[in-house]
Amino acid sequence: MTSYADTAAPAPPAVTGTTRQSAPSPVDGSDAPAREALLQVEDLEISFEQYDRGLRRRTVTAVRGMSLAVHPGEVVAMVGASGAGKSLLGHAVLGMLPPNARESGRVLWRGTPVGPAARRRLAGTGTALLPQSLTHLDPTATVGAQLRRAARLAGADRRTARVRAAAALREQGLAEDVLRRHPHELSGGMGRRVLTAIALMGDPALVVADEPTPGLAPASVAAVLDRLAGIARAGSGVLLITHELDAALEVADRVVVVREGRTVETTDAGAFTGDGLRLAHPYSRALWRALPGNDFEVTAC
Amino acid sequence: MxxxxxxxxxxxxxxxxxxxxxxxxxxxxxxxxxxxxxxxxxxxxxxxxxxxxxxxxxxxxxxxxxxxxxxxxxxxxxxxxxxxxTGDLGTSQVFGQPVTEVIADRFAASLSLLALAWLLSGVLGFTLGLLAGATRGRLLDRVLTWWAYTLASAPTFWVGLLLLYVFSVSLQWTPVCCAAPLGTLPGEVSLLDRVHHLVLPALTLSVVGISPVLLHTRQATLEVLASDHVAFARAQGERLPGLLLHRVARNAAGPALMLQFASVGELLGGSVLAEQVFTYPGLGEATTTAALRQDVPLLLGIALTTALVVFVGNALGDLAHRVAVPRTREVAA
Structure with missing residues (x-):
């Protein structure tokens, strides 16, 4: 498990970076230029306007102040209980919030503030969603058709889309005859590879993996996490959204702990060790101690 | 397997x-x-x-x-x-011909009317349903939904009379009756004439089918738009026209296809009224005549034919649904 601080070495180039950069950066003076973050979220707040019975308007605030940063080549895990607003942040990053959502705070893409419309335009090529459940595949279209459409959306013309679809499958270790299959003819593992192939079609700089591991067998979890680490090794940033801390710690460089719509702590993954005394916030410590390997201890906090 | x-x-x-x-x-x-x-x-x-x-x-x-x-x-x-x-349905008392011949003649005349109305209601209902679903809650959706409810509660013969009044009497764009200009022999009717006489009855008849297809398609579209795979497509940068075409249309087609084929029976029922209003010499008009003049053999023959047509429609609906939505293929086998 490796980690680097925000002031670590400059981003590894996108293509050549085949091994995880593990050389710890010398913590020298502040004169070293900070590596530019791919994505920076500052004090994001998301609320929804709802209509109660009749015309009474009601505002529900789901995200109350979240901040995080993802750099090229690193896996940042956002960990928190269900309903903490993790997935909403993921959707906000992709510009996919429903129309009745209001947001405040700042989202920066490579240092430039981007509004929801600009984020929407980034989706597919700059940022990508990497889901894991097979319901994310269109049940009526063949794998090939969906891959080709993804390639077209990423800017390929009709002929290159065909070539890129086949190449993307090969890259995920799938045979070409999978192109002709429908999603219901795929096994879970194959389906997840197809989803990965589609998500990576636009060569995104940032991949948002939303709850990739729940309900999977340990071997499948390892495969999924391995793939995420591979994406980071190839130079993209990965934002891993999960409520499973132990799985997240397998691959994450940094961990953002969220609770009830707020980030309570951002820390190196290495801080989750021993009694968790290196963790600053009691909630992070409670999460860590509640893991099976750490006595299942549940403390009220 | x-x-x-x-x-x-x-x-x-x-x-x-x-x-x-x-x-x-x-x-x-x-x-x-x-x-x-x-x-x-x-x-x-x-x-x-x-x-x-x-x-x-x-x-x-x-x-x-x-x-x-x-x-x-x-x-x-x-x-x-x-x-x-043995294939002998008796002789029609009103027409003085074997029942099978009367039904074959009349069905052939009705077929173009039924087919046109069927296509019109299917294509219009499905397209408008997709549009309504995609613009949920906005003006277009509200207008379409309101229109569908109005059509659903309007009787066929009333819609027929209304159309007749507006287009045939006031505007004089379409003929008032029949399948061909009055006084022409069957051999010398041009295709244009036929179509000209067909438009209004077909429009009237299609009204029966549009609103259920529209409303069901709208509902199916809403469900598909809320699904995971549409969210994933949006995350790939897919936007509305493409989203409807590539991800929604086929998924939402299931109910529309089923309804469309199952509505063949309603269409036949509607044709009885529509053909009466427009004096269109088809199977529907023959049914009315047979009923009013107590032509028992013809009535029994028409009942059997209608049952057969409705059955075939339903079977085709099953088949079409299975082709459009591949998941159901495995279940049936």
């Missing part, structure tokens, strides 16, 4: 369908015959017409005996059913 067992499965499904069709036709035949036997319809009176008073009771008894009307209903049914099995 081997190819052989899949073929065998298909064969079994087809066999089951055939059994179902035969039992349906037997039930319809028996039911209709029972209704006719129990009804106050007097075939002799219907045959003789206004001159009933002129024939004596003796002559009447002779006709009845000759037609076998004095025998018990069960025996008469046996004779009629025996003829039906």
């Amino acid at each position: 081997g190819l052989l067992s899949r073929d065998r499965g298909r064969l079994r499904t087809a066999g089951l369908r055939a059994v179902r069709l035969v039992s349906l036709l037997v039930a319809v035949a028996a039911g209709c015959f029972a209704l006719m036997a129990g009804s106050p319809v007097d075939p002799v009176e219907a045959y003789v017409g206004a001159d009933t008073a002129a024939i004596g009771s003796e002559q009447r008894a002779q006709i009845e005996e000759r037609w076998g009307l004095d025998e018990p209903p069960l025996e008469r049914f046996g004779v009629w059913a025996g003829h039906v099995v």
Whole structure:
């Protein structure tokens, strides 16, 4: 498990970076230029306007102040209980919030503030969603058709889309005859590879993996996490959204702990060790101690 | 699954369908015959017409005996059913032709009307349903939904009269009646003339089918738009026109296809009224004539034909649904 601080070495180039950069950066003076973050979220707040019975308007605030940063080549895990607003942040990053959502705070893409419309335009090529459940595949279209459409959306013309679809499958270790299959003819593992192939079609700089591991067998979890680490090794940033801390710690460089719509702590993954005394916030410590390997201890906090 | 067992499965499904069709036709035949036997319809009176008073009771008894009307209903049914099995549906009293010929002629005339109305309601209903679903809650959606509810509650003959008034009487764009200009022989009617006479009845008839297809498609579109795979497509940068075309249309087509094929029966029912309003000489108009003039053989023949058409429509709907939505393929096998 490796980690680097925000002031670590400059981003590894996108293509050549085949091994995880593990050389710890010398913590020298502040004169070293900070590596530019791919994505920076500052004090994001998301609320929804709802209509109660009749015309009474009601505002529900789901995200109350979240901040995080993802750099090229690193896996940042956002960990928190269900309903903490993790997935909403993921959707906000992709510009996919429903129309009745209001947001405040700042989202920066490579240092430039981007509004929801600009984020929407980034989706597919700059940022990508990497889901894991097979319901994310269109049940009526063949794998090939969906891959080709993804390639077209990423800017390929009709002929290159065909070539890129086949190449993307090969890259995920799938045979070409999978192109002709429908999603219901795929096994879970194959389906997840197809989803990965589609998500990576636009060569995104940032991949948002939303709850990739729940309900999977340990071997499948390892495969999924391995793939995420591979994406980071190839130079993209990965934002891993999960409520499973132990799985997240397998691959994450940094961990953002969220609770009830707020980030309570951002820390190196290495801080989750021993009694968790290196963790600053009691909630992070409670999460860590509640893991099976750490006595299942549940403390009220 | 081997190819052989899949073929065998298909064969079994087809066999089951055939059994179902035969039992349906037997039930319809028996039911209709029972209704006719129990009804106050007097075939002799219907045959003789206004001159009933002129024939004596003796002559009447002779006709009845000759037609076998004095025998018990069960025996008469046996004779009629025996003829039906050999393809002989009897002779229409009104048209003086074999029932099969009358039905074939009239059905051919109705077919273009039914097909046009069917296509119109399917294509319009589906497209507008997709649009309404995609613009949920906005003006277009509200207008379309309101329009669909209005159509659904408007009777066919009333819509027909309204269209007739606006387009034929006031604007004089379309003819008032019939399948061809008055006074022309069947051989010299041009295709344009035919289409010109077809438009308004077809439009009227399609009204029956549009709103259920529109409303169901709208609902299906909403469901598909809220699904995971649409969210994933949006995350790939897919936007609305493409989203509808590539991800939603086929997923939302299931209910529309089922409804469209299942509505063949309603379409036939609607054609009875629409053809009456426009005096269009099709099967629907023949049905009205047969009913009003108590033409028992023709009525029974039409009932059997209608049952057959509706059954075929439903079977095709099943098939089309399975082609469009591949998941259901495995279940049926």
